[in-house]
Amino acid sequence: MPTEPLERLLRALYSAALYLLAPITVYHLIWRGLRQPAYFQRWLERYAIYRDGDPPRTLWVHAVSVGEVNAAVPLINALRRSRPDLRLLVTTITPTGSERVRALWGGQVEHVYLPYDLPGAVGRFLGHFRPHAALIMETELWPSLLFGCRERGIPAYILNARLSERSLRGYRVLKPLVGRALRTVRTVAAQSKADGERFVRLGARADQIQVAGNLKFDVAVPAGLPAFAEECRRHCGGKPVWIAASTHEDEEGAVIAMHRQLRARYPGLLMLWAPRHPERFRAAAEQARGQGWHVSTRSHRRWPQAGDDVFVIDTLGELMSFYACADVAFVGGSLQPIGGHNLLEPAATGTAIVTGPHLHNFVEIAERLDAAGALRIGADAAGVQAALAELLADPAQRERMVAHGRELVETGRGALARTMALLQPAFPPAASAAQ
Numbered sequence: 339m340p341t342e343p344l345e346r347l348l349r350a351l352y353s354a355a356l357y358l359l360a361p362i363t364v365y366h367l368i369w370r371g372l373r374q375p376a377y378f379q380r381w382l383e384r385y386a387i388y389r390d391g392d393p394p395r396t397l398w399v400h401a402v403s404v405g406e407v408n409a410a411v412p413l414i415n416a417l418r419r420s421r422p423d424l425r426l427l428v429t430t431i432t433p434t435g436s437e438r439v440r441a442l443w444g445g446q447v448e449h450v451y452l453p454y455d456l457p458g459a460v461g462r463f464l465g466h467f468r469p470h471a472a473l474i475m476e477t478e479l480w481p482s483l484l485f486g487c488r489e490r491g492i493p494a495y496i497l498n499a500r501l502s503e504r505s506l507r508g509y510r511v512l513k514p515l516v517g518r519a520l521r522t523v524r525t526v527a528a529q530s531k532a533d534g535e536r537f538v539r540l541g542a543r544a545d546q547i548q549v550a551g552n553l554k555f556d557v558a559v560p561a562g563l564p565a566f567a568e569e570c571r572r573h574c575g576g577k578p579v580w581i582a583a584s585t586h587e588d589e590e591g592a593v594i595a596m597h598r599q600l601r602a603r604y605p606g607l608l609m610l611w612a613p614r615h616p617e618r619f620r621a622a623a624e625q626a627r628g629q630g631w632h633v634s635t636r637s638h639r640r641w642p643q644a645g646d647d648v649f650v651i652d653t654l655g656e657l658m659s660f661y662a663c664a665d666v667a668f669v670g671g672s673l674q675p676i677g678g679h680n681l682l683e684p685a686a687t688g689t690a691i692v693t694g695p696h697l698h699n700f701v702e703i704a705e706r707l708d709a710a711g712a713l714r715i716g717a718d719a720a721g722v723q724a725a726l727a728e729l730l731a732d733p734a735q736r737e738r739m740v741a742h743g744r745e746l747v748e749t750g751r752g753a754l755a756r757t758m759a760l761l762q763p764a765f766p767p768a769a770s771a772a773q
Contacts, residue, residue: 344514345518348514349485352482352512353456353457353482356455356482367381374433376437380451385456386453386461386462386463388450392468393466393467395425395469396425396467396469396470397424397427397469397470398471399417399474400429400430400472400474401475401476402430402452402475403431403434403435404432406476407438408557408683409475409498410428410498410553411557411558412553416754418446421765424766427448428443429451429452430449430451430452431452436449438654441654457482460480460482460486464490464492469492470764471492471493471764472492473495473761474496474497475497477499477505478496479509479516479520481516481519484519485522493764494522495524495761495764496520496525496527496537497550498554499526501533502677502698503536503698513540517542518541520540520541520542521541521543524546527548527549528547528549529552529702529753530549530551530702532702533702534547534548534549550753551750551752551756552682552703553753554680554703555747555750556751556752557686560659563658563662567662567663569641570642571663573641573642573643574608574642574663579607579609579665580610580666580668580726580730581661581663581664581689582596582611582668582670583661583668583670583684584614584657585614585618585668585670586613586615586618586671586674588673589670589673589674590625593611594626594629596668596726597626598629599723600723601647603727608648609648610651611648612651612657620652623648623652632645632647633646633647636650636651636652636653637652658683659687662689665689665690665736666691666692666729667684667689667691667692669691669692671696671699672695673695673722674694675696675698676696677696678696678699678700681693681700681703681707682747685712685746685747686747689740689743690735691713691714691739691743692714693714694722695716706746706750707746710746711739
C-alpha cells in the first residue's frame with residue numbers, strides 16, 4: 339500500500355540518522371564487551387548477516403532481555419504445545435537474554451540477536467527468517483522493523499504491552515514516526531486499560547487496543563520448588579534469611595548498609611544476593627567480603643554454608659527458586675529511578691515482598707499487591723530496611739502477606755488464554771507452516 343509523503347520523509351530522516359550513527363554501534367559493543375565479554379561475540383547477527391542458507395519459515399517472538407524472556411515463558415511454552423509444527427525463533431538484544439533462552443529451551447527454539455534498526459539489516463533479517471507473525475513483547479517499538487513487517491505482509495503484535503508515563507515522554511521527539519509505525523501493528527495486547535490509553539496517546543488507533551492482562555500472572559512456579567527450598571533451608575541451619583534480588587550497581591551500597599544494620603539486630607542473618615546483571619556478580623561478592631563477612635557463591639559452593647553471612651546467586655534462571663528460600667524479599671531496581679522488577683515472582687513462590695519507591699514499570703501490579711496487603715513499599719533505603727526488620731520479627735505478618743500475594747497471582751491469571759485467542763488468526767494452517 340502506498341505511503342504518505344510525510345511518512346516517507348520521516349522514515350528517510352530516521353534512516354539517515356541511524357546510518358550516520360552506525361559506526362557508534364561498534365564502539366557500543368566494545369564498551370559493553372569490556373564489562374560483559376559476551377558482547378564481543380556474534381556481531382554479524384547485530385547487522386543481520388547470516389552464514390547459513392535460507393531456513394524454513396518461523397514464528398518469531400522478540401523479548402529484549404531477561405525480564406521480557408521470563409514474561410514470554412508461558413506464551414512460548416503454549417505456542418510449543420499448540421503448534422509443534424511451527425519453527426520458533428526468539429530474538430533478544432542482550433547476552434543475558436540469550437543465555438536465558440538457551441537455559442529454558444536449549445535447541446528447541448532458535449535464537450539470534452535482533453539486528454539494529456537499520457533498513458538494510460531489518461530487510462535481511464525478515465527476508466532470512468520469513469516470519470509468519472512478529473510477536474513483540476512489552477515496549478519494543480522499532481520503526482524500521484514495524485514498517486518492514488507491514489511491507490512484507492507480516493502481521494505484528496505488541497504483546498504484554500506496557501507503556502509508562504515516563505516511557506511515553508521518552509518517545510516525544512520520535513512520536514510522529516513511532517505513532518505511524520505503531521499503526522501498522524495488528525493488535526496491541528495491553529497489560530491494563532491505562533497502558534492501552536497511553537499507546538493511543540502515542541499514536542495507536544483505539545481499535546488496535548485489546549486489554550489482555552499481564553502474562554506475568556501466568557508465571558509457572560518452578561518444578562520441585564518445595565524440595566529445593568527445603569534443601570536450601572537445611573544448609574542454612576535455621577538462620578533467618580532475606581534476599582536482595584535484581585539489584586543494580588547504584589543500589590549495592592544500600593544493600594550492604596541494610597544487611598549491616600539488620601545483622602546488628604539479627605546476628606545470624608543470612609543475605610541471599612542476586613544482582614540483576616552478571617557483570618555485577620563478582621563485584622557484589624567482593625563488596626560483601628570487604629565488610630569482613632563470610633561469602634559463598636552459587637557457582638562455587640552450590641548451597642549456603644553454615645558460617646555464611648552472604649550467599650551470592652551468580653547464576654541465571656534460579657531467582658524464583660531462591661525466593662522460596664527467604665523469609666522476606668527486597669526486589670531491586672526500585673531504590674533508583676529504574677522502575678522496579680517483577681514483583682509477581684516472589685508473590686507466586688510465597689515470599690513476603692518489600693520494594694523501594696521507584697515502580698513506574700510495574701505501577702498496576704504494585705498497586706494491586708499493596709492494596710491486597712501483599713507488599714511493603716519503603717520511601718527510601720531506610721524505609722526498606724525498616725520494613726525488612728519488621729517483617730523478619732513478625733512471622734504472622736509474613737504469612738498474611740504470602741497468602742494475599744498468592745491469592746492475587748491466582749486471580750490474575752488468564753492473560754495467556756486471552757493472548758493466544760488474539761493470535762489465532764495469525765497462525766498458518768498446519769499443512770502450510772513450513773512453506
